Amino acid sequence: MEKIFAGILGMGHYLPDKVLTNYDLEKMVDTNNDWIVERTGIKSRHIAAPEQATSDLAFIAAERALKDAGIDGKDIECVIVATESPDTKFPSTACLLQDKIGAKNAAAFDLSAGCSGFVYALAVANTMIVSGLYKHILVVGAETLSRIMNWQDRNTCVLFGDGAGAAVVGQVEDGYGILSIDMGADGSGGQFLSQPAGGSRKPASHETVDAGEHFIHMDGSEVFKFAVKIMGRTAENAMKKAGLNTEEIDLLIPHQANIRIINSAAKRLGISMDKVFVNVDKYGNTSAASIPIAICEAREQGLLEKGKTVILAGFGAGLTWASIALKWSK
Ligand code: ACO
Numbered sequence: 001m002e003k004i005f006a007g008i009l010g011m012g013h014y015l016p017d018k019v020l021t022n023y024d025l026e027k028m029v030d031t032n033n034d035w036i037v038e039r040t041g042i043k044s045r046h047i048a049a050p051e052q053a054t055s056d057l058a059f060i061a062a063e064r065a066l067k068d069a070g071i072d073g074k075d076i077e078c079v080i081v082a083t084e085s086p087d088t089k090f091p092s093t094a095c096l097l098q099d100k101i102g103a104k105n106a107a108a109f110d111l112s113a114g115c116s117g118f119v120y121a122l123a124v125a126n127t128m129i130v131s132g133l134y135k136h137i138l139v140v141g142a143e144t145l146s147r148i149m150n151w152q153d154r155n156t157c158v159l160f161g162d163g164a165g166a167a168v169v170g171q172v173e174d175g176y177g178i179l180s181i182d183m184g185a186d187g188s189g190g191q192f193l194s195q196p197a198g199g200s201r202k203p204a205s206h207e208t209v210d211a212g213e214h215f216i217h218m219d220g221s222e223v224f225k226f227a228v229k230i231m232g233r234t235a236e237n238a239m240k241k242a243g244l245n246t247e248e249i250d251l252l253i254p255h256q257a258n259i260r261i262i263n264s265a266a267k268r269l270g271i272s273m274d275k276v277f278v279n280v281d282k283y284g285n286t287s288a289a290s291i292p293i294a295i296c297e298a299r300e301q302g303l304l305e306k307g308k309t310v311i312l313a314g315f316g317a318g319l320t321w322a323s324i325a326l327k328w329s330k
Contacts, residue, residue, distance in 0.1 A: 006129035006169055007177020007329040009136075010071065012064020013165040013296040014057055015046040015283065022158070029154045036158045041259025045161025045284035048144045053087040055096040057164035058142035061292075062101050065138065069168035073101035076168070077134040079108040080124060082117025082141045082288035084195070084317060085148055086110055097140065106138070114193065114316025115255050116183075117141055117288035118165065119324055122312075123181045125169040126324075140166040141288035148195055150215035159257070160216070161284035165292020176307075176329035180241035182234050182322065189319040192222040223319075227261045230321045232268030235313035238323035239269075244309060246270045251303055255314035256280035256290040265313065277303065287316065304328045 021044045022033035036042055048057060058081060066073060079101075081094040094108035113120040118141035125137040142164035151157050197213035198204050208214065231254060239249065252271050254262050259280055266276045277298045286293060291312050298304050306328055313323040 003174070004130045004132065005172050005174055005177045006126045007172035007326065008167045009170045009172070009330070010065045010067070010069025010168040011166065011292065011296050011299065012061045012068055013163065013293045014060035014064065015163045015293070016048045016052060016057065018047045018049065019044050020047050025158055028151060029157060031154045031158055039260070040159060041280050042158065042284045043281045046163055047146045048162040052144065054083055054085050054142045054144045055087050055093045055100065057144065057162065058093060058097050058140045058166065059100045061142065061164035061166040062097060062138055062140055065166035065168050066101065071136055071168055073103045074105055076101070076103040076106045076136050076138045078125070078128060078137045079103055079106050080111055080121040080137065080139050082111045082113065082121040083143055084112060084114060084117070084287055085143045085145050093142065103138065113320045113322070114318050115257065115285065115287045115290060116314040116316045116318070116320040116322040118291045119312050119314045119322035120183060120320070122167070122169065122178070122324055123183055123322065126178045126181065129169060129171060135170055137169045138166060139169050140164065141290070141292045143287045143289050145216065145287055148214060148216055150212050153215070155220055156216050156218050159285050161286050163283055163286040163289040163293050165289050165296055167292060172329035176327045179325040179327055180238050181324050182237035182241060184234065185318050185320045187318065189222070189226060192219045192226070192319065193317040224258070224261065226319055227257065227315050228264045230315050231255070231261060231265040231313050234315070234321040234323040235265060235269055235311050238311055238313070238325045242325035244325060248309055249275065249311055250308040251298060251310045252276045253291060253294045253298060253310060253312050255316065256283065256294060257285045306330060
């Protein structure tokens with residue numbers, strides 16, 4: 001059987017209008033701009049308007065991706081939304097999005113893999129395309145983490161932001177698109193980054209709400225140690241699986257959580273920072289949306305012409321990690 005190559009046919013992203021700077025945060029919680037910039041590299045983040053839910057952000061990004069790919073919603077056969085902040089537990093945000101874009105012929109489901117979610121979803125879409133199951137899949141990373149943020153907890157509220165990025169995935173020219181995938185998980189570290197209540201373990205109750213257990217809880221230093229170890233390793237694995245060496249990488253697009261984590265991954269890989277895409281300063285950590293937003297901006301900046309070799313590398317809640325080596329095909 002003829003080998004099929006899957007890749008990105010079109011992309012779009014969206015960031016809500018409201019910008020929350022470190023100086024704004026200084027007025028809300030005991031923190032300061034210097035601490036946040038020095039420890040994280042973040043200067044500002046975008047926050048969804050009260051009437052905007054995750055599917056609304058996803059919808060704008062998806063419409064832009066469809067337009068970029070020249071594809072109509074009805075030609076999409078599957079919608080996958082990677083998110084940790086769905087509109088509701090069910091129906092899935094993917095089903096809500098499927099309706100909004102008129103993807104009447106599509107299956108739809110959400111995928112939970114924390115900040116690795118978009119890369120996981122791209123890997124799933126790749127399998128569906130190369131197996132011949134579907135021709136066009138919409139893969140979205142979208143978050144409104146501001147809704148599950150404890151704005152009194154300086155350990156977390158300075159780190160995250162809202163946003164969405166979307167990709168139409170389909171068949172590309174032979175030798176282009178997704179070259180390799182590396183994914184993994186370590187559930188033993190799940191407690192380091194979680195939303196403890198609201199599920200079957202701790203259903204919503206007055207007590208769980210009073211205890212703030214519907215907010216993001218994070219052991220920052222444990223997640224930091226994990227991230228520093230894993231991000232370089234998973235990117236390296238994807239490179240090895242694709243038979244690529246460091247010199248052949250044109251651009252590393254890492255999950256945008258913290259500039260120190262990005263620096264250490266680049267160092268491990270021996271990739272100079274001028275080949276590493278960074279926008280964490282503007283948007284903070286948008287979780288599953290961070291990598292597709294970064295891809296869109298890298299492309300807008302002319303860094304992704306046809307034939308460029310790119311590594312996407314993420315880590316996140318779960319704990320999870322995922323990397324993809326990609327030969328840009330547009
Ligand atoms: N402003 C001022 N001081 C602060 C703040 C803040 N916003 N937050 C913490 N501090 C204080 C702490 O209380 C601590 O004070 P103490 O020494 O008196 O106790 C001090 O600063 C140092 O805290 P550390 O935790 O040691 O600081 P660190 O250098 O480790 O940076 C950070 C903290 C930025 C959270 C870091 O650990 C980190 O980036 N971790 C990874 C987080 C991450 O990437 N999460 C997302 C994962 S992806 C996903 O799936 C969502």
